[in-house]
Amino acid sequence: MLDLLTQHLLPNIGKILLIVAILMLAVAYLTLAERKVIGYIQMRIGPNRVGPRGLLQPIADGLKLLLKEIILPTRSNLYLFVLAPVLAIGPALAAWAVIPFDAGMVLADINAGLLYVLAITSMGVYGIVIAGWASNSRYAFLGAMRSAAQVVSYEIAMGFALVGVLIAAGSLNLSEIVMAQQGGIFYWYWLPLLPLFVVYFVSGVAETNRAPFDIAEGESEIVAGFHVEYSGMAFAIFFLAEYADMILISILAATLFMGGWLSPFEGIPVLESMFAWVPGLVWLLLKTSMFLFIYLWIRATFPRYRYDQVMRLGWKVFIPVTLVWLVIISTMQVFDIGPWFNNIVEVTSP
Amino acid sequence: MEKLLFYFFAGILLFAATMVITVRNPVRAALFLVLAFFTSAAIWLMLEAEFLAISLVLVYVGAVLVLFLFVVMMLDIDTSALKEGFTRYLPLGLLVAVLIVLELIAVLGAANFGLDQVPVPEGSDESNTKTLGRLLYTVYVYPFEIASVILTVAIVAAITLTLRPNKRKTQDPAEQVKVRSKDRVRLVKMASEKRQDGKGKP
Numbered sequence: 259m260l261d262l263l264t265q266h267l268l269p270n271i272g273k274i275l276l277i278v279a280i281l282m283l284a285v286a287y288l289t290l291a292e293r294k295v296i297g298y299i300q301m302r303i304g305p306n307r308v309g310p311r312g313l314l315q316p317i318a319d320g321l322k323l324l325l326k327e328i329i330l331p332t333r334s335n336l337y338l339f340v341l342a343p344v345l346a347i348g349p350a351l352a353a354w355a356v357i358p359f360d361a362g363m364v365l366a367d368i369n370a371g372l373l374y375v376l377a378i379t380s381m382g383v384y385g386i387v388i389a390g391w392a393s394n395s396r397y398a399f400l401g402a403m404r405s406a407a408q409v410v411s412y413e414i415a416m417g418f419a420l421v422g423v424l425i426a427a428g429s430l431n432l433s434e435i436v437m438a439q440q441g442g443i444f445y446w447y448w449l450p451l452l453p454l455f456v457v458y459f460v461s462g463v464a465e466t467n468r469a470p471f472d473i474a475e476g477e478s479e480i481v482a483g484f485h486v487e488y489s490g491m492a493f494a495i496f497f498l499a500e501y502a503d504m505i506l507i508s509i510l511a512a513t514l515f516m517g518g519w520l521s522p523f524e525g526i527p528v529l530e531s532m533f534a535w536v537p538g539l540v541w542l543l544l545k546t547s548m549f550l551f552i553y554l555w556i557r558a559t560f561p562r563y564r565y566d567q568v569m570r571l572g573w574k575v576f577i578p579v580t581l582v583w584l585v586i587i588s589t590m591q592v593f594d595i596g597p598w599f600n601n602i603v604e605v606t607s608p
Numbered sequence: 609m610e611k612l613l614f615y616f617f618a619g620i621l622l623f624a625a626t627m628v629i630t631v632r633n634p635v636r637a638a639l640f641l642v643l644a645f646f647t648s649a650a651i652w653l654m655l656e657a658e659f660l661a662i663s664l665v666l667v668y669v670g671a672v673l674v675l676f677l678f679v680v681m682m683l684d685i686d687t688s689a690l691k692e693g694f695t696r697y698l699p700l701g702l703l704v705a706v707l708i709v710l711e712l713i714a715v716l717g718a719a720n721f722g723l724d725q726v727p728v729p730e731g732s733d734e735s736n737t738k739t740l741g742r743l744l745y746t747v748y749v750y751p752f753e754i755a756s757v758i759l760t761v762a763i764v765a766a767i768t769l770t771l772r773p774n775k776r777k778t779q780d781p782a783e784q785v786k787v788r789s790k791d792r793v794r795l796v797k798m799a800s801e802k803r804q805d806g807k808g809k810p
Binding site for chain 1: 635670671779
């Protein structure tokens with residue numbers, strides 16, 4: 259029993275704490291990056307008062323939210339009202355267990371990693387739905403309803419995009435999917451699976467309820483959507499969950515479509531050896547940051563979709579696109595066409 | 609250790625399942641159903657059926673029950689009306705319960721569900737997902753295809769029953785895209801107004 263404790267439990271708990279601590283720091287600085295990037299896009303400077311160049315701003319924000327009072331509405335469903343933020347942050351953190359940060363650097367190297375991510379992220383919607391219902395407020399309820407419909411619709415397109423990846427890689431294990439993309443930047447799946455890549459990332463933006471799909475918040479129509487009644491730390495936890503989900507979608511896009519920890523200079527004669535010393539983790543983080551920047555860029559550029567437009571895009575554009583592309587890549591995979599699909603899937607009857 | 613985990617999950621599962629049918633508030637009942645599904649997925653995981661466990665969470669918890677909650681939350685259920693019919697429906701309910709118990713005993717009785725009838729499957733080095741996929745698309749391909757066709761028919765039927773064209777206000781995106789500014793805005797040139805007394809600027 260003691261052996262089990264020291265050999266498995268303690269190292270894993272240490273790793274989990276490390277991942278969560280780094281993630282929380284990343285979330286804090288993502289909020290600063292968001293305000294800075296959007297600031298410069300709109301010809302402003304953004305926060306620059308707290309600390310050198312505003313670098314301590316997220317710490318100040320966090321402290322402020324910690325010290326604020328959490329207001330519990332009298333007619334609300336108290337248990338569920340408190341439970342909702344927990345249900346929002348839980349899945350956002352749990353999904354990180356299977357993310358490979360470098361070759362072999364993964365907390366749980368499970369075979370069905372991709373399915374696990376999909377299943378766990380689909381749990382996140384409960385936080386929003388319960389928050390909206392338990393608040394006992396019309397605006398919060400409308401936000402929850404919108405969010406439930408939106409997340410369920412976009413999950414289908416997202417799932418189909420991931421099915422394309424697993425057909426191409428022939429595996430559900432995230433590390434094996436990265437290794438299947440070896441051979442240089444044109445072998446990464448963004449090129450052969452381009453439509454699925456676009457669908458995946460846009461659905462990811464919609465899944466995380468970010469602009470231009472943030473109709474669950476929709477402050478111009480329904481005040482602040484599902485978290486109208488939340489204040490202080492309870493509100494901050496919704497915020498943390500949203501940003502942790504953003505980083506998760508970005509790191510998944512980097513892993514599944516951009517070669518994960520693989521170097522972009524693979525196969526290029528001089529550059530490959532020049533950059534061989536860079537650890538894989540750095541490449542992965544750079545790719546993730548690129549997607550996060552696109553998130554912020556989209557938010558600063560596009561106005562919010564109307565509700566019916568969101569639904570039309572999900573059901574009538576994305577799902578047909580992914581279905582057609584699935585047929586195409588299955589054909590390419592089975593008949594061994596093109597430079598990409600040379601790993602033949604053996605079909606044997608038992 | 610494994611046994612301990614099993615009894616832990618089984619305890620939660622039984623508790624959640626009991627709460628689903630006893631709790632008055634339908635939203636809470638649906639949420640306990642979520643807990644029940646999640647813990648049964650955990651038990652399946654312990655049986656090394658990871659594909660089934662994860663797809664249970666993905667399909668039932670992630671999609672079906674969200675839609676279920678969606679409907680239940682919009683209903684305004686009068687709880688006193690729920691209590692009223694209890695004695696009236698009791699005999700029928702008991703009859704159904706007895707029937708279900710008999711059926712379960714017939715199927716799951718020790719005679720045909722013991723360890724000697726259904727032996728513990730041997731450990732295989734192939735992943736659960738791969739084996740399941742191979743079996744579904746080779747040995748069981750016809751039942752699998754027939755099931756999917758039946759489901760498609762059900763979707764089409766459900767949509768045709770609820771969809772009433774020509775009665776809904778809808779936007780045609782093609783028409784919206786075609787619109788040019790000159791169709792909607794007319795610029796009118798007008799001479800500026802003069803001041804009444806004819807002095808200075810207007």
